[in-house]
Amino acid sequence: MTTALRAELERISYGDRAVLRDVVLEIGQGEIVGITGPVGSGKTTLALACAGLLGHAVPARIEGKIHHTSLALPVAGYVFDDPLAQLTGLGGTVEEEVAVGPENLAIPRDAIRARVDRALAAADAAHLAQRLPDELSGGERQRVALACALALEAPLLVLDEPTAQLDPDATERFGARLRALAASGTSVLLASQDTDLLRALAARVLVLEDGSAKAFGRPGDVLVTPAHTTASVEPGGRGGPLFEARDVVASYVDRTVLDGLTLDVPLGSATAILGENGAGKTTLARVVMGLVPARGGSISVNGQPLDGLPVHARARHVGLVFQDPSRQLFARTVLEEVAFGPRVLGASRHQAHERAREALAAVELGDLEGVHPGDLAPQTQRLVAIAAAMASRPAVLILDEPTAGQDEGGKRRIAAAIARQRAHGCAMVITHDLGFARRVCDRAVTLRNGQAASRVLSNAGNR
Amino acid sequence: MSTIALALIPRAVALNLAIGAIVAALKLPVYLDSIGTVLVAALAGPLAGVITGVTSNLVLGMLSSPIFIAFIPVTAVIGVTAGIASRVGAFRSVPRALVAGMVIGLLAGATSVPIVLALFGGVTAGGTGIVTIVLRALDLPLASAALIASVSVDVIDKMLSCAVVAAVLARLPRRIGARFGLPHPAA
Amino acid sequence: MIARLRRINPLTAVAAAVLLVAMAYVVPAPVGPLAALALSLMLAAMTGAGRRVAILTAAVAVPTWGFLVVMNALVAPEGETIRVAGVAFAPGALVPAAWISLRLGAAVAALGWVVMTTPPQRLVRALAQRGLPAWSQYLLAASLAAVPEARRRAGEVLDAQRCRGLAVGGGPLARLRATLPLAGPLMVSLVTEAERRAIALDARAFDARGERTSLTEVADPDGERMLRMVMWGAVVGLVLWGFVR
Numbered sequence A: 001m002t003t004a005l006r007a008e009l010e011r012i013s014y015g016d017r018a019v020l021r022d023v024v025l026e027i028g029q030g031e032i033v034g035i036t037g038p039v040g041s042g043k044t045t046l047a048l049a050c051a052g053l054l055g056h057a058v059p060a061r062i063e064g065k066i067h068h069t070s071l072a073l074p075v076a077g078y079v080f081d082d083p084l085a086q087l088t089g090l091g092g093t094v095e096e097e098v099a100v101g102p103e104n105l106a107i108p109r110d111a112i113r114a115r116v117d118r119a120l121a122a123a124d125a126a127h128l129a130q131r132l133p134d135e136l137s138g139g140e141r142q143r144v145a146l147a148c149a150l151a152l153e154a155p156l157l158v159l160d161e162p163t164a165q166l167d168p169d170a171t172e173r174f175g176a177r178l179r180a181l182a183a184s185g186t187s188v189l190l191a192s193q194d195t196d197l198l199r200a201l202a203a204r205v206l207v208l209e210d211g212s213a214k215a216f217g218r219p220g221d222v223l224v225t226p227a228h229t230t231a232s233v234e235p236g237g238r239g240g241p242l243f244e245a246r247d248v249v250a251s252y253v254d255r256t257v258l259d260g261l262t263l264d265v266p267l268g269s270a271t272a273i274l275g276e277n278g279a280g281k282t283t284l285a286r287v288v289m290g291l292v293p294a295r296g297g298s299i300s301v302n303g304q305p306l307d308g309l310p311v312h313a314r315a316r317h318v319g320l321v322f323q324d325p326s327r328q329l330f331a332r333t334v335l336e337e338v339a340f341g342p343r344v345l346g347a348s349r350h351q352a353h354e355r356a357r358e359a360l361a362a363v364e365l366g367d368l369e370g371v372h373p374g375d376l377a378p379q380t381q382r383l384v385a386i387a388a389a390m391a392s393r394p395a396v397l398i399l400d401e402p403t404a405g406q407d408e409g410g411k412r413r414i415a416a417a418i419a420r421q422r423a424h425g426c427a428m429v430i431t432h433d434l435g436f437a438r439r440v441c442d443r444a445v446t447l448r449n450g451q452a453a454s455r456v457l458s459n460a461g462n463r
Numbered sequence B: 001m002s003t004i005a006l007a008l009i010p011r012a013v014a015l016n017l018a019i020g021a022i023v024a025a026l027k028l029p030v031y032l033d034s035i036g037t038v039l040v041a042a043l044a045g046p047l048a049g050v051i052t053g054v055t056s057n058l059v060l061g062m063l064s065s066p067i068f069i070a071f072i073p074v075t076a077v078i079g080v081t082a083g084i085a086s087r088v089g090a091f092r093s094v095p096r097a098l099v100a101g102m103v104i105g106l107l108a109g110a111t112s113v114p115i116v117l118a119l120f121g122g123v124t125a126g127g128t129g130i131v132t133i134v135l136r137a138l139d140l141p142l143a144s145a146a147l148i149a150s151v152s153v154d155v156i157d158k159m160l161s162c163a164v165v166a167a168v169l170a171r172l173p174r175r176i177g178a179r180f181g182l183p184h185p186a187a
Numbered sequence C: 001m002i003a004r005l006r007r008i009n010p011l012t013a014v015a016a017a018v019l020l021v022a023m024a025y026v027v028p029a030p031v032g033p034l035a036a037l038a039l040s041l042m043l044a045a046m047t048g049a050g051r052r053v054a055i056l057t058a059a060v061a062v063p064t065w066g067f068l069v070v071m072n073a074l075v076a077p078e079g080e081t082i083r084v085a086g087v088a089f090a091p092g093a094l095v096p097a098a099w100i101s102l103r104l105g106a107a108v109a110a111l112g113w114v115v116m117t118t119p120p121q122r123l124v125r126a127l128a129q130r131g132l133p134a135w136s137q138y139l140l141a142a143s144l145a146a147v148p149e150a151r152r153r154a155g156e157v158l159d160a161q162r163c164r165g166l167a168v169g170g171g172p173l174a175r176l177r178a179t180l181p182l183a184g185p186l187m188v189s190l191v192t193e194a195e196r197r198a199i200a201l202d203a204r205a206f207d208a209r210g211e212r213t214s215l216t217e218v219a220d221p222d223g224e225r226m227l228r229m230v231m232w233g234a235v236v237g238l239v240l241w242g243f244v245r
Helices: A043-050 A094-104 A109-122 A138-150 A168-183 A195-201 A281-289 A334-344 A349-362 A378-390 A408-424 A434-440 B003-026 B035-044 B046-063 B072-087 B094-120 B127-137 B142-170 B174-179 C002-006 C010-026 C031-046 C050-075 C091-117 C120-129 C134-163 C172-177 C179-203 C222-244
Strands: A003-014 A017-028 A032-036 A061-068 A076-079 A156-160 A187-191 A204-209 A212-217 A238-251 A256-267 A270-274 A296-301 A318-321 A396-400 A426-430 A443-448 A451-456 C082-084 C087-089
Touching: A003 A043, A003 A187, A017 A032, A017 A043, A017 A187, A017 A204, A032 A043, A032 A168, A032 A195, A043 A061, A043 A076, A043 A156, A043 A187, A043 A204, A076 A138, A076 C179, A094 A109, A094 A138, A109 A138, A109 A168, A138 A168, A156 A168, A168 A187, A168 A195, A187 A195, A238 A281, A238 A426, A256 A281, A256 A296, A256 A426, A256 A451, A270 A281, A270 A408, A270 A434, A281 A318, A281 A396, A281 A426, A281 C134, A318 A378, A334 A349, A334 A378, A349 A378, A349 A408, A378 A396, A378 A408, A396 A408, A408 A426, A408 A434, A426 A434, B003 B035, B003 B046, B003 C134, B003 C179, B035 B046, B035 B072, B035 B142, B035 C179, B046 B072, B046 C091, B046 C120, B046 C134, B072 B094, B072 B142, B094 B142, B094 C091, B127 B142, B127 C050, B142 C179, B174 C179, C002 C031, C010 C031, C010 C091, C010 C120, C010 C222, C031 C050, C031 C091, C050 C087, C050 C091, C120 C134, C134 C179, C172 C179
Parallel strands: A017 A212, A032 A187, A032 A204, A076 A156, A156 A187, A270 A426, A270 A443, A318 A396, A396 A426
Antiparallel strands: A003 A017, A003 A061, A204 A212, A238 A256, A238 A296, A443 A451, C082 C087
């Protein structure tokens, strides 16, 4: 097999901080090579370096050699996790956005046309050509981002957590595109936390830990199967329902999303909220918080109806953690950030700090209280947001897709937080991650046609 | 200009246009519609500030009303003044930023007066216009009335904008702050 | 003719609008402003934007006229006054107020026609074809593209902070204090994301000073180029005349 890229890196550092040491990586032509490792292990740095993108927008010092077999420029196409940030906005429609790369390379018009069509087809996005990027779903945007990278027609494709924000269906579809691309000769470097994805796609995987290579080989040899907890989830439900939703109806302009939904969650329960995209999982959370008005029905916590209460008053009873923590982080330290909820709900500074420390301990982040939230990895920011919601001690905690992009350590911390919540209240976990739901939830509710179907998950923890 | 400053400006322009949603929710008597311009100027200097201000009003002109195009000189003045203020350390603390906001507001208000006189006969329909009319009722000459009205509205607006920007700069993560040459905030 | 007008190069439309604005402000009232307004509305009507441009124009010109009348005829009457229902009223202020708002209306109508009939991205592309540097193409196009996302994000921040217990109502001081938790996340994420946006630009081989080509071409026939030169010439002529007069 011809080698497309060979990297022999002694060291990569930002300022005086070394993030990568002694890494050797090789990708053959048409091969998919994976990089994995915990948050902060250097995956993104290695991906950027291999794509030839370190040293321009990101000042970094590279010691060592990265040898690309092809001398053509650019050396690689690059795709990362954030579906919006990677679209430049230079083009109005999807096809114009895909054309931005070739336009920057000053390729003649007819040749751009051909490249754009090829790239859109290869990314399974030809039908999106005339759409506006802003109107696409996350999965569609990610395929457009892939098309944008492919339009450069570089021999190497580097992807950094490309599926972190996608649901399982979209992830599978995206993976299938990558496999097809590799089969047609493109070399692929795929950095991902998702070991299932790597197992399905990669010929070889490099495992990083603390910036060093721990192993490099076939996925079956180097990827450890996460030790599933054999202890079953304790059955939840003590006494009457803590959270009650009765015949809730909610609709957007064009369609009814919740149509007479009834749902009880008892004290001590963690309930998984499952269902396909668009089934109304997030809408349910928004209705509970009062962000979307219910057109009918009632919701109560601890027997006290929430209906008619403003959003900020509901925050005393319900904590909702959104998918994207960047929408709420603004404080100077993690401690201040987590203490914000208790503070605005009336706790004294001292009391708020005490509760914040307690909540940080629940997600095992006590040692980060003095760190700036913005200096943390997005996955860790998500844990901070969970602590921030727990610090107000809500009776009901709702987490929206908490495990997306999390590594095993992150999942364990989220599981610990949910266990803690069950001690004095209940939790609802909106998720696509069935494995995680089995691990932490004692029951599950599937939303379909705007209604909820319940089942008990207890004692299924070892499946 | 660095790629990172270039990448910052479109988002700051969009912030200028989008902050209205938050101002409306808070029901504050300000616009804060130069807050992105002040932020960019504070991070990347007067030139980047001017570019942000000018682009904001061009985009507003294209998306909302062509009238905004006439006020491009005002947003340019805001960008350049905020950039210079940043060079002398005006955004290192909130009290300093309030002073800078006052100066920026005075200059911005003064710049808009000739435009308002030439295009609107001295009175724009809206809050500033009502203040102008009240001042005229007190027998102030038109130019002075327009100047006082415009400056008073702009001073409050820019003081709050600058204070928020200073608070945000103090809250930026160290790693990214360092990219824009900000001193490490005192721990 | 009308079909042709709808496919006009955006730069030709801009030149026409600027000429109309110059006409409104240089040619004495009422002829200049009235003619400019009528021509602008006619162009708008022919390109299917008549109603929208008329509404936009009225929304600027009518309140301006109202405010001017209130100020110059009622609150601070100048010149001769008559008494209307016991209130001093200076009828002499009505006509100058009408000319000011008419000129303003004509300018809004002329530029509003361009704005409402030209997709902004098409204008940017037409400018790019005439040599607008890559960095300013990016600034204009990306700013336009970023607006809907920024609006959505402002709403998300509002939602997220209210869900943490932040009350957005309350007294003036409380509302002032709520500014930072609401503006803060928007501004912090804007700065922290700049690096990733810069990487995205680098990843697509963007060079701020480099030559770019374009997938789509905005047609620019020779006739239109000639017309544009004539119109820009007329603008210069009008402005010079305005200074001399």
